Amino acid sequence: MAKSRFEYVREFESHDVLLPQCYIVVRIDGKKFHEFSKYYEFAKPNDDRALKLMNAAAKNVVLQYRNDVILAYGESDEYSFILKSDTSLFNRRRDKISSLFVSLFTSNYVTLWPKFFVGVELHPKHLPFFDSRCVQYPNLKAIKDYLSWRFVDTHINNLYNTAFWKLIQVCGMNPREAENRLSGTYSSGKQEILFKDCGINYNNEPEMYKKGSLITRKGEILHIDVIKMIDDLFVGF
Ligand code: ATP
Ligand code: ATP
Ligand code: MG
Ligand code: MG
Ligand code: MG
Ligand code: MG
Numbered sequence: 001m002a003k004s005r006f007e008y009v010r011e012f013e014s015h016d017v018l019l020p021q022c023y024i025v026v027r028i029d030g031k032k033f034h035e036f037s038k039y040y041e042f043a044k045p046n047d048d049r050a051l052k053l054m055n056a057a058a059k060n061v062v063l064q065y066r067n068d069v070i071l072a073y074g075e076s077d078e079y080s081f082i083l084k085s086d087t088s089l090f091n092r093r094r095d096k097i098s099s100l101f102v103s104l105f106t107s108n109y110v111t112l113w114p115k116f117f118v119g120v121e122l123h124p125k126h127l128p129f130f131d132s133r134c135v136q137y138p139n140l141k142a143i144k145d146y147l148s149w150r151f152v153d154t155h156i157n158n159l160y161n162t163a164f165w166k167l168i169q170v171c172g173m174n175p176r177e178a179e180n181r182l183s184g185t186y187s188s189g190k191q192e193i194l195f196k197d198c199g200i201n202y203n204n205e206p207e208m209y210k211k212g213s214l215i216t217r218k219g220e221i222l223h224i225d226v227i228k229m230i231d232d233l234f235v236g237f
Pocket of ligand 5: 029030076077078
């Protein structure tokens, strides 16, 4: 195509290229999902439909970029896609990677919504959208620690949320009372409160809630102890 005299404006575009040899994490997170989950009446603390929808959308992203992705890990309204350190996807351009992953995820989320939220229509004023960032990790230890960090976060959040909501749903407390009951407690204390006050053994809660969801390059969705498996998960990478 012939160049116009306006063409020079292109030179103002800058491309942030991610460092070579670094693992890349694309982490996406639902925008205001606290409100979104209220509007669509998600079951608390964990709505199965919503978690499975997140997994299905993420699985399609993994499969589309299976040559570049090592694995993906998700909990709540977030997903992390871990890319190979030597990936040349989009010439490692940050904007391209971040924006294409999150828009592919979002279009899958919206398209798959009716399959998981049967009979629930998305309202134009309450549409799901996600933020996205690329983070670079310089070595295998750092990327394993990243995944472990998200896994521990899942555990801490889920234990708190489970105890909080069961105190409300089973013991009839109001949110303030539940918060007070849990304040200053450690993990073991929360598990004890759950057991003694609510008759719930945390160990028997669904694995997907406790452990989050891990998606392999083949598209398998696993709910496993990431920390125990961490070395196996990165064999060959
Ligand atoms: P931000 O826009 O800053 O991310 P947010 O409201 O999305 O704000 P998060 O810290 O991302 O805040 O938390 C997501 C919230 O979405 C959770 O606290 C929870 O209330 C809700 N949520 C997400 N997934 C589920 C689910 N499967 N079941 C029930 N609630 C969920
Ligand atoms: P890339 O992924 O690099 O952007 P691309 O195939 O999207 O590749 P573009 O330069 O963005 O390439 O061009 C978009 C192409 O999409 C156009 O060349 C045209 O073929 C097609 N297209 C987009 N909008 C329309 C439209 N409204 N009607 C017909 N064709 C369209
Ligand atoms: Mg957030
Ligand atoms: Mg969020
Ligand atoms: Mg979140
Ligand atoms: Mg295009």
